[in-house]
Amino acid sequence: MSTGTIARFDTTGGVRIYRIPIRTFPQLVTNIHVVIADDYVALIDTGSGLEESNQQLQAGLTALNEQWGESLAWADFKRIIITHSHIDHYGGLGFVSSHTNAPVAVHELDRRVLVNHQERLVLASRALSAFLWRAGVSEDSHTTLMSMYAWSKGMFRSIDISTVLHDGDLLDDMFRIYHTPGHCPGQVCLQMGDVLFSADHILWRTSPHISPESLTPWNGLDHYFQSLRKIAAVPNICLALAGHEQPIETLNERIAAIEQSHQHKLERILDICTEPHTIKDLSREMYAKLDGYNILLALTEVGAHIEYLDQRGELAIANLDEVAADQRIAPQYRRV
Secondary structure, rough: OOOOOOEEEEEOOOOOOEEEEEEEEOOOEEEEEEEOOEEEEEOOOOOOOHHHHHHHHHHHHHHHHOOOOOOOOOOHEEEEEEEOHHHHHHHHHHHHOOOOOOOOEOOOHHHHHHHHHHHHOOOOOOHHHHHHHHHOOOOOHHHHHHHHHOOHHOOOOOOOOEEEOOOEEEEEOOOEEEEOOOOOOEEEEEEEEEEEEEEOHHHHHHHOOOOOOOOOOOOHHHHHHHHHHHHHOOOOEEEEEEEEOOEEOHHHHHHHHHHHHHHHHHHHHHHOOOOOOOOOHHHHOOOOOOHHHHHHHHHHHHHHHHHHHHHHEEEOOOEEEEHHOOOOOOOEEEEE
């Protein structure tokens, strides 16, 4: 999907939805959605806050006026909704808030990221550092990965939040809120009639990234499986609009495919762990030829699956005496 290609969708109730794809990072396109129902206008997510992201968001709103015939100004927005606290979805809040006073809504478990951003960054960085040592990375790799993690986080400054979302809420008499943690602690899906805004919880092609709950509470594969099943039980969804990639017309089929993908990863890890492996070694076997930030994503993805299997007693630590003696020693996991 190229940036700049706006698409329109209509609910059975006559609400107009516009999807504006914008480049939030050099290799990442994020879908921003504008919802228009009579005089109610909502913006779902805001991009990363990088200059190109902000420019493309503004260009998208201009195109709604010039190409789609929507008489729309920043002052018309009644609500800003952040689906979850990953920076490609919330980083543009500063830019957006400089143009509109529309109240911002985010789930209670992601509120801290936005209102106490520096505090959360310090604590999350500390947790990631401990995880990387536990995964078995070298000192040089540890320094590099920590630097990669932190660089974009400094772009954002804490911002006030008007509305805190909870599971089951009906926001503005428009959006039913489903709390779907796993990918992110405060990830929410929004139902409007027969349309679901699935954010990053369910994507058209990609299996969303999962990191361990030991790294971030309410993340993790167990929460993610539960959240997938929660959405699978929601009736009468004809279309899901995701935070990346294409619309999803067969939602439950896609949910089943994502579950199957994770089950395959779990089975592969058990096969590899016939012999003891650290998380670092497992990630190299699972994901060959990675570079840059993808190395960090692979480590945390494998960490989430190791955590899931370990919690269920399917793995054991082969070098437990060494781990007990030195907290810098990486556990080597073997199949039970």
